[in-house]
Amino acid sequence: MEQQFTFTGKQKTFFLGLMALGAICLALTYLGDTTPHHERFWTNFLHNSVFFTGISFIGLYWLAAHTIGYSGWHIGFKRVVEAMTLFLPIGLLLLLVMIVGLYGGFHHLYHWAADGITDPNSANYDKIIAGKSALLNKGTYTGVTVIVLLVWAAIAWMMRRHSLAEDKEGGLKRYKSMKLWAAVLLPVGAFSSAFCIWLWIMSIDSHWYSTMFAWYTSASWLVSAMCILTLIIIYLRSQGYMGHLNKHHLHDLGKYVFAFSIFWTYVWFSQFMLIWYANVGEETVYFNNRMKHFPVLFYGNIIINFLLPFFVLMRNTTKWKVGSLTFICIFVLFGHWLDFFQMIKPSIWAGLKHHAHEAGHHGAEISDFMMGFHFPGLLEVGTFLGFLGLFLYFVFAQMAKASLVPVNDPYLYESLHHHA
Amino acid sequence: MSKKVLYGLYNDEETLFSAITKAKQSGLDIMDVYTPFPVHGLDDVMELSESRLHIAGFVYGALGTLTALGVMTWVFTRDWPIIFGGKPYFSFPAFVPITFELTVLFAAVGMVLSFYIVCGLGPFAANNPVLDDRITDDKFCIAFDTTGMSQIDLEKYSSFFDNTGVAEVNTKII
Numbered sequence: 001m002e003q004q005f006t007f008t009g010k011q012k013t014f015f016l017g018l019m020a021l022g023a024i025c026l027a028l029t030y031l032g033d034t035t036p037h038h039e040r041f042w043t044n045f046l047h048n049s050v051f052f053t054g055i056s057f058i059g060l061y062w063l064a065a066h067t068i069g070y071s072g073w074h075i076g077f078k079r080v081v082e083a084m085t086l087f088l089p090i091g092l093l094l095l096l097v098m099i100v101g102l103y104g105g106f107h108h109l110y111h112w113a114a115d116g117i118t119d120p121n122s123a124n125y126d127k128i129i130a131g132k133s134a135l136l137n138k139g140t141y142t143g144v145t146v147i148v149l150l151v152w153a154a155i156a157w158m159m160r161r162h163s164l165a166e167d168k169e170g171g172l173k174r175y176k177s178m179k180l181w182a183a184v185l186l187p188v189g190a191f192s193s194a195f196c197i198w199l200w201i202m203s204i205d206s207h208w209y210s211t212m213f214a215w216y217t218s219a220s221w222l223v224s225a226m227c228i229l230t231l232i233i234i235y236l237r238s239q240g241y242m243g244h245l246n247k248h249h250l251h252d253l254g255k256y257v258f259a260f261s262i263f264w265t266y267v268w269f270s271q272f273m274l275i276w277y278a279n280v281g282e283e284t285v286y287f288n289n290r291m292k293h294f295p296v297l298f299y300g301n302i303i304i305n306f307l308l309p310f311f312v313l314m315r316n317t318t319k320w321k322v323g324s325l326t327f328i329c330i331f332v333l334f335g336h337w338l339d340f341f342q343m344i345k346p347s348i349w350a351g352l353k354h355h356a357h358e359a360g361h362h363g364a365e366i367s368d369f370m371m372g373f374h375f376p377g378l379l380e381v382g383t384f385l386g387f388l389g390l391f392l393y394f395v396f397a398q399m400a401k402a403s404l405v406p407v408n409d410p411y412l413y414e415s416l417h418h419h420a
Numbered sequence: 421m422s423k424k425v426l427y428g429l430y431n432d433e434e435t436l437f438s439a440i441t442k443a444k445q446s447g448l449d450i451m452d453v454y455t456p457f458p459v460h461g462l463d464d465v466m467e468l469s470e471s472r473l474h475i476a477g478f479v480y481g482a483l484g485t486l487t488a489l490g491v492m493t494w495v496f497t498r499d500w501p502i503i504f505g506g507k508p509y510f511s512f513p514a515f516v517p518i519t520f521e522l523t524v525l526f527a528a529v530g531m532v533l534s535f536y537i538v539c540g541l542g543p544f545a546a547n548n549p550v551l552d553d554r555i556t557d558d559k560f561c562i563a564f565d566t567t568g569m570s571q572i573d574l575e576k577y578s579s580f581f582d583n584t585g586v587a588e589v590n591t592k593i594i
Contacts, residue, residue, distance in 0.1 A: 273513050419460040
């Protein structure tokens with residue numbers, strides 16, 4: 001039953017090529033940036049770091065939820081999810097770059113980090129942000145990011161360690177230890193991920209907040225993680241691995257993409273409708289900006305992330321046929337990357353516009369259409385591919401370190417006979 | 421029209437599966453299979469064509485969507501326009517939750533009713549005999565319709581149950 005995955009030189013070269021492309025794109029973005037503080041570069045960096053770190057975290061959460069829920073069907077491809085969770089330390093490194101930028105003043109993404117913002121005597125004083133300064137400050141940002149990511153990475157490592165030891169030892173001891181760590185992660189991960197989402201993304205709109213935001217963002221992560229997982233499994237099957245999975249595994253993965261696309265739409269709409277209905281200026285400013293100045297992103301988001309998977313994956317056959325599943329997973333993965341794009345970029349653009357306006361004609365000219373802000377340009381797509389290469393490189397390297405089948409898992413037999 | 425049904429009871433679904441496969445291989449005409457709970461993969465073994473209930477469900481759901489949107493649009497723009505909270509008469513976001521609810525309601529109720537009618541259950545059914553009460557408890561049943569069958573065929577059907585791990589074979593006129 002043991003199955004050893006080989007990370008071939010060809011795959012390595014391909015992923016390294018993608019990473020090189022990403023690095024070149026990041027460098028070009030930095031050098032060619034016309035924005036005052038390299039906003040295009042920093043938003044791209046933050047966007048992709050958060051996107052892939054989140055996918056890795058959701059992999060861990062998904063694994064924990066299935067472990068706690070006595071799930072058996074996922075055991076056949078559990079090692080792929082485990083490999084995804086081991087990207088978390090890299091996510092920490094990526095976000096450390098953001099933290100260095102925060103202290104060094106290299107980027108001005110977070111308005112709350114500006115000098116004198118909490119000082120009543122300063123010209124920069126902002127009463128609203130001063131009131132939120134207990135959460136929105138450099139120390140909390142750093143502390144939460146580092147501690148939370150270390151905890152997640154540690155739990156991911158513990159789950160992995162027990163899983164690998166189970167291969168050698170057998171028995172139920174390791175299985176029980178994995179359950180314990182899964183039980184620890186579920187509440188800890190749920191609350192801590194909300195803090196991370198608030199600090200990493202929502203605090204870009206320092207004045208604005210939404211109680212639905214953490215739900216909405218983690219739903220976006222979840223769908224992306226399911227798409228990446230499905231695509232990796234389909235790829236592995238095309239390479240002759242994972243022969244023990246049957247069409248019902250793909251069917252259930254398709255159901256995940258389908259169901260959580262609907263869940264994402266549900267939370268997206270819940271956030272939108274509450275704000276639209278109440279019509280409070282402090283809250284509607286977020287959507288007003290997006291609907292007025294970013295209509296392609298705003299409406300495209302719904303089409304690509306709801307209508308497309310909803311109508312295509314509704315039939316059972318499209319959920320287990322490799323062609324339709326691959327097609328939808330690629331589109332929806334890109335769609336959710338676009339969703340994160342429209343969470344970050346419009347806010348930064350509005351800030352730039354505001355500052356240019358305040359500075360009069362002496363400030364930098366901010367046009368009504370900016371490539372890389374209103375729509376992802378080639379540099380953004382290249383950066384995305386670079387980060388994707390980085391993510392896949394680590395996932396594949398981890399997959400190659402152990403058998404693709406957890407041979408002694410008590411639920412393995414159930415997974416081999418899975419019937420949806 | 422009463423039917424003469426020959427049926428065998430099995431203790432678990434594993435023996436049931438192999439018995440069905442054997443019956444299919446011998447070219448026997450199975451009237452129906454009854455189980456106390458939904459058994460995964462049974463429709464594949466019985467070579468049943470895919471249910472069309474979900475297509476009906478989609479149609480009912482679409483009907484619910486159209487009904488909700490149509491009625492709300494007509495009421496709030498033509499019949500009795502009222503301004504709520506300064507919103508326009510046609511306020512699509514406000515219509516979405518009710519549209520969603522009616523879509524689910526129409527699809528769910530429509531599918532349940534269709535299912536009952538197709539299966540001959542509920543108050544629409546004139547006659548719905550049960551072969552054996554234990555089928556609803558812990559027994560798995562393969563039934564053959566042997567009405568007006570020749571003696572040779574009857575032999576063939578009865579002897580099928582030998583060596584299939586059957587717990588019990590009965591005949592009943594329903």
